[in-house]
Amino acid sequence: MPRVVGHADDNGAHAEQVSFERAGRTVDAERAGAAIGVSGACENRAVFVVVGVTGGIAAYKTVQLVRELIRAGHDVHVIPTDDALRFVGLPTWEAISRNPVTTSVHDDVARVRHVSLGQRADLVVVAPATANTLARMAAGLADDLLGTTLLATTAPVVVAPAMHTEMWGHPATVANLATLRERGVHVVGPADGELTGGDSGPGRMSEPEEIARFALGLVDADVRDLAGLRVVVTTGGTREPIDPVRFVGNRSSGRQGVAVALAAADRGADVHVVAAHVDAHVLAAASAHPRITLSRAGTTAELQTATTDAAATADIVVMAAAVADYRVDRVADRKLSKDGSDGTLTLTLVENPDILAGLAAERRPGQTIVGFAAETATGDELLERGHRKRARKGVDLLAVNEVGWQHGFEVEENSLLLLAADDDAPAPVRGTKRRVADALWDAVLLLR
């Protein structure tokens, strides 16, 4: 794994037509064999889902969310706000949801539509949820069909916020979100990434498959296949101090480990994240998740203590942290100075304990230990190194991650080889870090 010396202040689906019976209604659904991760949910039961769409550019991604829900066999009713229709028109919502769509409380009055959708809903998802919508929800405003529906429902409500970083961080939005959370509203995202104005930061609506998976997980046990399991996930890069202002570190962003933790928590596990160096915005969604507890560790020694403690009661441990193999032998008390130097600086590094190998050697009965290995090798050499490392560390599963100057670190996409003892040459799993995280959990469940 590349290591740098830095400063402490650096910072196709083939579709088939099927029908589902629910409460006397039959719902036609196009189920796709290759639907992404949500098709397994609620396979025999169509969920009555209300999808509220509010006025943000991310509304175009909600078309895909509705499509995912329809493909998984659910009965979807879209309620756009007037503003949302400026981004995606009413015919699109009707065509994609296969249900009539209206925005007004004055339509379909005979069937008391302003409250009936909310009363009938098993699940309400608001995506995107703008800062304005979150404020309206917190205030309980009911001046449109989405507002009345949200007041009339007792179903779980999920919001997927989308807005510019400044709006997301504004104290008004923070307070509104806290109010909604207190009332039991579930929050998915927002993700950290490119925003409409070309700027970047937290505020981007989560991906449709992630929202669908989380939301369906609230109403169906099938996607809570990790429920009851206690999981420890380490993430981020450890930093070994040289002196009070400098350290030896690495390029790990912690994104993959955070995705592994979020996927486990969404699937019902109780997750303890031990985070080494991870940027606050990468950690934000994990810190806010109701099933995730978080502890921090700076150095390898701190990570070892926190992880060993947490592992004592865990069913599964995933070591996704990029742990420094070496630490500086003698940490200087004061900032090292160039005064009197001969133009060179020699640091002596000593090997750190291998936390993962230690955990594997002392695993509790029934405990599953998963490691990550960042490798710059490719092809057969990557596979061979992976197998040797898996055996040497004694882990049940090793996620081999090809890294290089241009890939693996600080990016949203990843490619992993998931190696268990009897896997000769598995195909790599590719996609978003969340997508490969879900594949990792599928592989772990196969081993248990």
Ligand code: C5P
């Ligand atoms: O040997 P390598 O550093 O590639 O091993 C990577 C795996 O071992 C990761 O899961 C990492 O978290 C873990 N590790 C560890 N303690 C170390 C070095 C790596 O637990 N000192």
